[in-house]
Structure formats: C-alpha cells, structure tokens
Amino acid sequence: MKALVTGGAGFIGSHLVDHLVRQGIDVVVVDDLSMGDVENIKNRDLVTIYIEDVRNERFMQQLLQQENFDYIYFLAAVASVADSIERPGETHAINHNAVLSTLEFIRAAKLPIKQFLFTSSAAVYGNLPELPKREDSRVDPLSPYAIDKYATERYVLAYGKLYDLPTVCVRFFNVYGPGQNPSSPYSGVLSILTSCLEDNKPFTLYGDGSQTRDFIYVEDVIQALWLITTKQANHQVFNIANGHELSLNSIIEIYEKVAGHQLDVQMAAGREGEVKHSVANIGKLINLGYSTHWSLKKGLGQYWKGA
Template sequence: MLDHNDKRVLVTGGAGFIGSHTVDLLLASGYSVRVLDNFSSGRQANLPEHKHLDVMQGDIRSREDVSAAMRGITHCLHLAAQVSVSRSVEDPYDSATHNILGALNVMQSAAQAKVTKLVYASSAAVYGVPTQLPLTEESCQQPLSPYGLEKWVDERYAALLASLHNLPSLGLRYFNVYGPRQDPHSSYAGVVARFIDRLLAHQAPIVYGDGHQSRDFIYVGDVARANLTALFSEQCGICNVATGQRINLLELIDLLNHFTGCSLPAQHLPAKAEDIQHSYGDPQRLAEWLSLSPQWTLSEGLSELIQDYRHTIARESASPLKVSA
C-alpha cells in the first residue's frame, strides 16, 4: 500500500473551477499534486503557493505535454475540457479535439504510465432527455449536444482501455456544479453564477424558456470530496455526483433574490434547443461506492457563494487603479 508520501496526483485542468477546489483539498489532505493546465479558462490565482504543488502549463491535446506531466504520477484526475454546451453546438470539431482527442491522450498516457487510478469528469449531459427520474447510472443515454456525446464517448474509451490495458478508471457524471471561482462572464459559467452576477449588478437574471425547467445543483466542495475519494477508492465504472434533489429556475431566482436582498423577476428569452426540461440524479451509488452524501444544502451553498462574490467585489473595488505613465 502506498502512503500519502508515495502518492502523486496529476490534475488536468487543475487551475479551473472544480480543479482548483480539488487541488486545495488534495494538498490539505497531504498529497503531492501536479497541475497541467493551458490557462485558457483556468487561472493561476486559483492555485495556492505550496511546496507540494507543481504547476505545468500545457495542453491535453499535445501528447508531449501530457506525457511529460504524467511522469512519476500514481493517480490522475482528468478535468481539463471544453465544458460549454453552446460552444460545442457552435463548433463541434473544436470541442471534440478537447473532449475526445484530449481525453484519449490523457487516458492512453495514464495506461502507459501504469497509474494506480484514473478518475475523469463525465457529465449528466450524457443522459439527454430523461426517460425516468431520478436518473440512475443505468438510465438511457441519448445526448442532445456534441458536449454530451463527447462525454459519452469518453466513457466508452475508458471502459475499452480498462479491458485492453488494465487501466482502473472511474467516470464521475457531474450534475449542475456551482460555487466560488466560477467566472460568471465566461461561456463556461453555469446559471447560478450568471444569476448572482446580474442580481448583484441590479439586473434581471436571464432565463431561456419559461423557467420551470429544474436541475440538480451540487456545491463544488462536495464535488471536490467526490473527486478525492474516487481517486483512492477501488471502485471502477461510472458514478453520478448529484444531490438527488431539484429546484426549478424560477424558484432558484426567488431564493437568490432573498439572499441578495433583491426583488428582480426573470427576463425571459427563447428556449435553447439543446436544453432539457427536468433533470436530477440518483446519488445512491455515490453513497454505496464512495460512502459520500452531499454536506452542503442549496441554501448553505448559495449563501457561501454570495458572500464570496461580495468579498471579491469589495476587494476589487479597494484595489488601486494602475495608471499608465
């Protein structure tokens, strides 16, 4: 058995939203961590200065970058991706180079390096329009977007490489993740970040469709716990990372209005073709395989996130302006 000092974890996309929270938790738990990130959406500021953290700038689409990052690694968490559903619809080729070819680079390199465990980010987008709720890992998978299809393909590759090269892997199907460090102005941002950003700017949150569509929102701290636990578990296959609860977007806006002290109704725009009406996951396998259940309620997570936003706004407002000479 390897102890903490012998375990070295590679986190691709480690400077991003979910990645940086997981890096923090890994370091706090005593592990050595290497981050591979091209910083297209991740930020150096998301990562701490730490003697057990090694940061490499590189791209998962480059075999050389991935191979270099994988040297000496015992466990790999693959999070780097193009995660915007709308961008995958607009440019499916570019999205596939990240989410299929890039993922395959990481998986193949992990197999060659004989890592002890590969954990990779999948998505609830693989399910498409649910034929049943809640969604279990065995539910029908009919993706509606290139992004969802790409994540489904990743799962097939992982299963194949497990068979061909004995690569132990666990794919985590994240539902709607929210929390600090999610840039509301990025094309990757989820609805929670965008709603809060507009409310704090005293602007009506924008909803595509009637707002009655419901989602399963899970706090990023709980996702980081799932990532860490999955890396050092013996479980392989597929597992939902979800709360098992849902809220519709109009109810979410009411809750955010309450926490922000606003009273702004939604501004409605036409629905997007790739959107589904209702989704929430069954977390039973998460509990059985990883002995985990979400620790953060939606109210607790939203309260923490809004507090973080306000601290960020206050800090940026207090920073002296740089004036060119």
C-alpha cells in the same frame, strides 16, 4: 503521493487541487488557461503548474513518463455545449482525443497509476423522460459535447477492463460555487445569478423558469471525488449531484432571500434543444459513504458571502 490534475486552474479543478494539497499530495496542474486562471488555486506556491494544452502529446507523454503519478484527474475540457456545436472538430480533439492518447500512453508504457478519473457530464442523458437519472439509465447524447463525453467514458471503462487499469468516470450535474466564471451566456446559471444580484443587473430567464436542475455545491463535488479515489472505486460510473430537483423559479426565490433583495428578471424564449428536467439518483455515491454537506440554501449562503 503525486497527482496530476488537467484543467486544474479551472472552476472545479482548482477546488480539487486545493483539497489534494491539504491531503499532503504533491500536485501537478496542466492547464492552457483558456477558461481557468492560476489565481483560482489558493495554494499555488505548493503546486507545479504547466500552462500547456492537453493536446500536446509530446509534452503530456514526457510529463507522465517523468513524474510517476499515483492519481490522474482528467478535467481539462471545453465545457460548453454551445462551443462544441460551433467547433465540433476542435472540441473533439480536446474532449476526446487528448484523453484517449493519455490513456493509451499509460497503457503502452505500463505506468503504475493508482487511479485515472475521467469527468463526464449529465449531458449524456439528453432529453429522455425517465427521472431521476441512474447511471444505468438510457443515454441520448445530443451534442458533440455529449457524444464526446459518452464515447470517452466508454473508452475509459474499456481500457480499465481490457488492460486492467484502475479507471473510473463521473458525470457532473449542475455544479456551482466560488470560482465559476460568469462572463459567458453559457456560464453556469448560478454564477450569472450571483453577478446580477451583486451588481443589480437584469437577469435573463430563458423559458418560464419551470425547468428543473440538480445543483451540487463544488465542495460536495470534491468530497465525492476524494471518496472515489480513497475507496478505489474503479471500473464504474458515478453521478455527481445533490439528488434534489429544483425549478429555476424556486432557485431564484431562495437566492433572493439569501441576498436580501429582489432580482430584476427579464423573460426570454427558452433555449433551443435544452433539457427540461434533470435530477440524479445518487444511490451509488451514497453507498460509497457520500452524504450531502451543502444544501442549496447553505451553498448559496456561502457563495453569496464570498461574492
């Protein structure tokens, strides 16, 4: 079996690559290292890594033609909402066009893939009040990032149905764990919290901390992705989350206990346009055989040990 992971040197991608290698799958990574780092991949000696941009159509087509992939995991993306607002054209080319042209090549060349998995985001739900979010809940994509994710999902599913391709989409909620880069203000809050607790730096809390999120440990994300692949769960969308809603204040409290010391919290105004509450219904994933292995306490404990 052979798999392509675009964005395979990134935070979630590198964990997926390590898992696929452990399953005995031949893995090829395409990553431009704009966010990722080859060092994130533990078994990199066993992996073929191309430092390339997924917008390079010629490169992508040659690779697809020559490699005969069974599984394609499309994780390459500009993952920041703020970036997509600052440079919507460029992020659209990566987050939408590159996915579509890959799919289009698979269709036109009739490549016999077993699964094409596209990674979307909880951002598609926007700020609508109904909670928990089900995959068939109303969407309200508010940023270029969310619009690209939603539009691409629709294409991926339409290609699946119209051209009988084995495609599937997942919507990530808040993913955390080792390998997440804390260097930007738009990095995942748990990577920032980890680095603040570790180095005794002040943490800026945007808003009053009552905002809620659904955090899932990266190992559980990989479990979910692998389940979707092995069950051949195609032509659907799956929320990838823990299914538990926690306020940022309670997350800070739990993490302080795990770390054994207090965090220096500095209050700031809430971020413009942010989602106030977010939590997923993960019934579809559970029906597929998924169960959460990592509570927030356990995940934070593991993350902290490795920090």
